[in-house]
Amino acid sequence: MSVDVPAALSRLAVRLAGKGARAAEAQRLTGGASMETWAFAIEGPKGREEMILRRRSGPFDPENSRSTSLAAEAALISAVRAKGAPAPPLVHLCDEADGLGEAHVTRRVAGETLGRRINTDPKFDAVRPLLARQCGEVLARIHSVSPPAQAHLKTADAAVELDRYEEAYRTSGAERPVLELAFRHLRDHLPEARRPVLLHGDFRNGNLIVDPEKGLAAVLDWELSHLGDPAEDLGWICVNSWRFGRPDRPVGGFGDYEDLLAGYESAGGEPVPLGRVRYWQALGSLKWGVMCLMMYSSWATGAEASVERPMIGRRVSETEIDLLNILEAGL
Amino acid sequence: MITHPKPEELTEAVGRWIEQVRPQLDPRNQFLARVAANALAAVTRELTLGDQAQAAAVERLEAILGHGGNYRGLNWELCEKLRAGEMGVATPGLLATLRGNVLDQLAIDQPSYKYEGP
Numbered sequence: 314m315s316v317d318v319p320a321a322l323s324r325l326a327v328r329l330a331g332k333g334a335r336a337a338e339a340q341r342l343t344g345g346a347s348m349e350t351w352a353f354a355i356e357g358p359k360g361r362e363e364m365i366l367r368r369r370s371g372p373f374d375p376e377n378s379r380s381t382s383l384a385a386e387a388a389l390i391s392a393v394r395a396k397g398a399p400a401p402p403l404v405h406l407c408d409e410a411d412g413l414g415e416a417h418v419t420r421r422v423a424g425e426t427l428g429r430r431i432n433t434d435p436k437f438d439a440v441r442p443l444l445a446r447q448c449g450e451v452l453a454r455i456h457s458v459s460p461p462a463q464a465h466l467k468t469a470d471a472a473v474e475l476d477r478y479e480e481a482y483r484t485s486g487a488e489r490p491v492l493e494l495a496f497r498h499l500r501d502h503l504p505e506a507r508r509p510v511l512l513h514g515d516f517r518n519g520n521l522i523v524d525p526e527k528g529l530a531a532v533l534d535w536e537l538s539h540l541g542d543p544a545e546d547l548g549w550i551c552v553n554s555w556r557f558g559r560p561d562r563p564v565g566g567f568g569d570y571e572d573l574l575a576g577y578e579s580a581g582g583e584p585v586p587l588g589r590v591r592y593w594q595a596l597g598s599l600k601w602g603v604m605c606l607m608m609y610s611s612w613a614t615g616a617e618a619s620v621e622r623p624m625i626g627r628r629v630s631e632t633e634i635d636l637l638n639i640l641e642a643g644l
Numbered sequence: 645m646i647t648h649p650k651p652e653e654l655t656e657a658v659g660r661w662i663e664q665v666r667p668q669l670d671p672r673n674q675f676l677a678r679v680a681a682n683a684l685a686a687v688t689r690e691l692t693l694g695d696q697a698q699a700a701a702v703e704r705l706e707a708i709l710g711h712g713g714n715y716r717g718l719n720w721e722l723c724e725k726l727r728a729g730e731m732g733v734a735t736p737g738l739l740a741t742l743r744g745n746v747l748d749q750l751a752i753d754q755p756s757y758k759y760e761g762p
Contacts, residue, residue, distance in 0.1 A: 493726035627753040
């Protein structure tokens with residue numbers, strides 16, 4: 314499926330901003346293999362606006378995919394914004410006339426998304442200490458949203474996640490003792506069931522836009538949203554793989570557990586014990602380890618050709634050392 | 645094996661060339677070129693450290709399992725025991741064994757990775 318995205322964006326610019334409008338500076342940003350993200354600007358009679366296009370470039374199987382459709386993502390963005398959680402405002406859900414396939418356009422929110430810069434650039438020194446608390450507040454708001462019915466979100470608790478990822482691990486054929494230990498240990502220590510809430514599903518440093526003056530400005534990438542344990546989102550942002558060189562700051566490499574949980578409670582979230590967050594952090598490292606194996610497999614089977622895919626298989630060992638650290642500290 | 649050049653010198657040379665041309669590429673290919681250079685660097689480390697790491701892993705696996713064997717067989721046996729719950733976090737020496745093996749692997753895969761530590 315070959316689409317001339319810049320040309321299609323120019324036609325879309327006319328549709329959105331009127332005759333004479335055009336799309337400028339369309340550029341594909343570094344992104345996943347099945348989902349493309351493009352930055353562009355619409356220059357029209359009313360001025361210039363920075364936009365982001367998200368479009369699916371690979372096949373999509375809504376039954377078996379962990380991801381939602383982009384239409385569902387669009388519905389979610391609007392629902393969470395209504396509850397005061399910052400997501401980039403939706404501008405347009407694409408249809409057939411746009412010739413872009415499954416896609417949507419949001420406004421581009423100013424700020425930094427690169428985790429390493431957020432964690433080390435002096436520009437963010439002033440807001441960095443606020444971020445963990447802001448993340449907690451935003452997660453509490455997201456978790457309070459009634460999921461939009463048209464989004465058809467799936468529900469998954471820890472047992473379901475362990476089943477899914479253990480199956481993927483077995484299918485990969487890899488033999489990794491630390492992953493075996495983690496699967497067994499996490500299965501033997503399942504947290505008590507609790508009422509599922511709306512989760513972002515990929516809430517981590519890298520999917521946050523941080524403004525050097527205000528701090529957390531927007532949360533991106535809603536495609537893994539589902540219903541589940543609130544501690545899943547809280548634990549995911551603590552996974553060491555996205556602390557970007559700052560393992561001493563457990564929340565995203567910028568903050569502490571206490572601030573995350575205090576922010577969560579202050580915005581109306583039901584208190585979550587740290588142990589439950591650590592459990593999901595461990596499950597998060599385990600999931601990321603299996604995802605790395607899956608990405609390697611997608612190259613090994615010929616489904617994906619990018620050099621990025623096999624190399625990501627070499628990131629499994631990072632999740633193994635992180636898992637050992639959590640298991641040694643005790644769960 | 646021949647030594648003029650050694651395989652790790654070839655991977656190193658190609659990796660350096662990628663770094664040289666990388667700035668001339670478009671952003672997407674700059675990213676992929678960096679991944680490619682990282683891949684060659686990992687291969688270079690495996691060529692220089694791999695044999696030693698595997699020998700050390702076999703030694704640790706033999707000690708925890710109580711008998712000799714080759715890497716593949718010992719590693720598989722440990723996986724089976726962990727999966728069955730016959731060994732776990734409470735098994736004396738297990739976590740230290742796993743840590744030793746994982747740290748040697750990490751030194752090949754991603755030596756700059758910063759993990760939680762004392």
